[in-house]
Amino acid sequence: MSYSISSSYSSSNALTSWYQMSKTSEDDRIARYVKQNQKTIDAAHANFESSVAKLKSTDELFEPKNYKLLNYILTAYGLESEIGNIGKLRKVAESDLTDTNSLANRMSDTRFQQLAQALNFEAGGLSSIQSESFINGTEARYEKASYEIDLGNKNTALRQAQYFKNNIGSISDIYSVLGDNTLRAVVTKVGNIPLETAVQSVETQAQVFGRQFDVSKAKDEKYVDRYIQRFLAAADAAANGDGSTNVAVQLMQAGTGSLDGDITQIQGIDLLI
Numbered sequence: 001m002s003y004s005i006s007s008s009y010s011s012s013n014a015l016t017s018w019y020q021m022s023k024t025s026e027d028d029r030i031a032r033y034v035k036q037n038q039k040t041i042d043a044a045h046a047n048f049e050s051s052v053a054k055l056k057s058t059d060e061l062f063e064p065k066n067y068k069l070l071n072y073i074l075t076a077y078g079l080e081s082e083i084g085n086i087g088k089l090r091k092v093a094e095s096d097l098t099d100t101n102s103l104a105n106r107m108s109d110t111r112f113q114q115l116a117q118a119l120n121f122e123a124g125g126l127s128s129i130q131s132e133s134f135i136n137g138t139e140a141r142y143e144k145a146s147y148e149i150d151l152g153n154k155n156t157a158l159r160q161a162q163y164f165k166n167n168i169g170s171i172s173d174i175y176s177v178l179g180d181n182t183l184r185a186v187v188t189k190v191g192n193i194p195l196e197t198a199v200q201s202v203e204t205q206a207q208v209f210g211r212q213f214d215v216s217k218a219k220d221e222k223y224v225d226r227y228i229q230r231f232l233a234a235a236d237a238a239a240n241g242d243g244s245t246n247v248a249v250q251l252m253q254a255g256t257g258s259l260d261g262d263i264t265q266i267q268g269i270d271l272l273i
Contacts (some may be wrong), residue, residue: 013236014048014116014155014158014232014235014236014239015162015229015232015233015235015236016159017155017158018158018161018228018229018232021108021158022077026162026166029147030143030144030147031057032269033143033146033150034143034146034147035145037150041142041143041146044072044142044146045142047068047069048069048073048135048138048139049135049144051066051069052069052129052130053130053134055129055263056126057126058093058094058119058121058129060123061073061093061129062086062090064088065147067083068132070083070089071083071140072138072142073115074089074115074161075142075145075149076138076139076141076142076145076147077111077114077115077141077145078111078145079111079112079115079268080145080146088103090106091103092107092112092115092116092120093115093116093119094122095116095122095123095182096122096123097113097116097117097122102116104116104117106247107175108175108178108179109179109180109181110170110176110180110181116136118134118137120134124159148163157231157232157235157236157239158232160182160185160186160230160231161180161186161232163183163227164182164183164186164224164228164231165224165225165228167180167182167183168183168218168223168224169218169219170185171215171218172214172215173215174206174210175206175208175211176217177213177215178202178205178206178209184209186227186228186231187209187212187213189231189234189235189238190212190227190230190231190234191208191211191212191213192211192234193208193209193211193212211237
């Protein structure tokens with residue numbers, strides 16, 4: 001079954017949308033998105049390939065003339081918001097990942113480590129970023145990232161939920177949740193954790209968040225799926241402004257493990273199936 005989200009998409013039906021999305025694999029959804037936006041995607045790829053080929057040194061990547069190239073790469077790694085932090089990005093790109101004190105390894109957000117590993121400037125220099133493997137891998141990541149950005153433009157909670165599903169299984173402890181803005185936001189919403197908690201000690205934060213998410217079950221798909229449902233129900237309640245009559249909230253409060261028997265109760269589905 002394929003689907004597309006209508007242009008009149010409502011921000012108040014994330015739980016219903018997630019249920020429908022889950023009937024199709026993420027790969028299929030990405031492929032559909034790329035097909036629907038083929039000209040734009042192809043143009044972005046073409047500019048990326050030609051710009052990379054023209055680089056004479058790794059330093060040129062961070063020059064103003066290559067803004068679009070750098071932004072493309074950052075987007076592929078979910079770091080497009082960092083485009084203004086050239087100094088930090090340069091140090092991340094030049095990090096020696098075998099050195100625990102290098103900037104990339106000291107960043108709590110593992111996306112910086114992934115970027116440093118892909119660029120591989122410290123070991124491979126310019127040849128690394130101009131390699132076929134880097135180009136193909138970055139283009140694949142860019143397509144996925146573009147799909148996620150589009151999803152977030154329609155409903156931020158859906159993008160957060162997809163990110164949570166894709167990344168929560170790789171965490172090793174609750175501190176990894178604290179260091180990732182999106183994972184932290186999901187647990188904060190589910191646990192209704194006060195934002196003021198962020199000013200408390202890291203140890204105190206770990207205790208608070210550890211009570212709301214069981215890290216030992218991070219690889220348990222059923223546990224994660226139920227957690228995502230609770231997150232989306234809470235996001236819907238916040239969007240509606242009144243959770244008392246919201247079926248999604250009733251399901252969340254009831255602690256149902258599956259939406260299969262109840263999803264038809266939720267009205268106002270704004271999807272094309």
